[in-house]
Amino acid sequence: MKRSLWFALSLASLAAWGGLLLFRGEFWRVGLDEHHCEEESEAAHQPRVEAVVPARDEAETVGRAVSSLAAQRYAGAFAITLVDDDSSDGTAHEAREAVAGRANRARLSVIAGRPLRAGWTGKLNALDAGVEAVLRERGAPAYWLFTDADIAHDPSNLASLVAKARRERLDLASLMVRLRSRSGWERLLVPAFVFFFRKLYPFAWANDPARRTAAAAGGCVLVSHAALERIGGLGAIADRLIDDCALAAAVKRDGGRIWIGMSERTTSLRAYDSLDALWTMVARTAFTQLDHSYPLVALAVGGMVLLYAVPALTLLGGALARDGTLAGAGAAGTALMCFAYAPTLRAYGEHPLAALALPAAAMLYAAMTVDSARRHLSQRGGAWKGRTYGADAGRASA
16 A cells, blocks of 8 residues: 555554544543442432343343342332243243342342244343333332343442432433453453443533433433323334444434443353353344444444554554654554543553554454445344344344
8 A cells, every 4th residue: 555545544543533522522530430429328318229130141240139138238228120021041040049038038020021022122022021010019110221131230339329210310311331341352342442432422422412312321320200101111112233322322212311331349240261252142133233234344444444543554554654744643643542441441450551452443343344234235134042033123223
């Protein structure tokens, strides 16, 4: 490639990074547990909350997840319904055993899920079964806590979320929990995943009622019953693979106030020890996120190359060719990339120099995106735990 073209691409990349840093809702800034508070109120003043936990073959993590929920320091009425979604690994047994003999064991109920209905994704079908069971047995709560069977909640998480929701009159409050980042592949790809998510959905924009951007993280979503009822219940988003953002978008479109933040106190227990595990997780929904559009896939991959590969390659090429101007342009783009990524790395306890590996992570995510489109083309898109959803399941919402 000619030097002039490399230089033009490096300048385009530099301009793109400048635009992102200045005009993309300060997505690169990271605040942790901004919802957290130590205040405790009397039970009489606390609204009733019902947690619904969909679980399909989650025996490895479900015990710690329900134990953390049962141990919540919440003064109001709080109950947990775990929906065993046709598990084959003893998920229901592990959940019951985890709280057996404990003072707070009465908080947990375990019910069998219902058959998957046409037009529904598995998780939403299970969540809706739990909602229906609660409404039938105890009536509507003030808030629902939708959370996954691999999330360990900080003891004050529920109380803090409810306090924030009431204080700021939020209809939905969600946390991007701290994802596990221990193995080599996790350390390379998990902070990058969080960084890319925040770039795609700037939290400041999602939290701004005047903007259309909406986002939530499905591992921990507190939503008011009134807001859920106004949007037509979970049936309104029944076919969505990216159900968390779809729920946030539906609530916001209806005029509801939403908030999303990050946590280091509440964590994910799910391990991604291999590249294949992370690859499968991303490839399952990437094409859906791009609205099943091959032109958007090409645009997304091109953008990843421009932002992450071009500065690194220009810096390397300029250094090898002893071309100070070219190397300088590449260095400037690389410096902006590292600056943007540093807060996320700090949040995950990584050294700032780990930002130099971001181009490699970005190219892997670009490859996962292409593979996601390929899987959908071969009718294998959206595969998860023995279920496969076609291209008609779940359009992205933002």
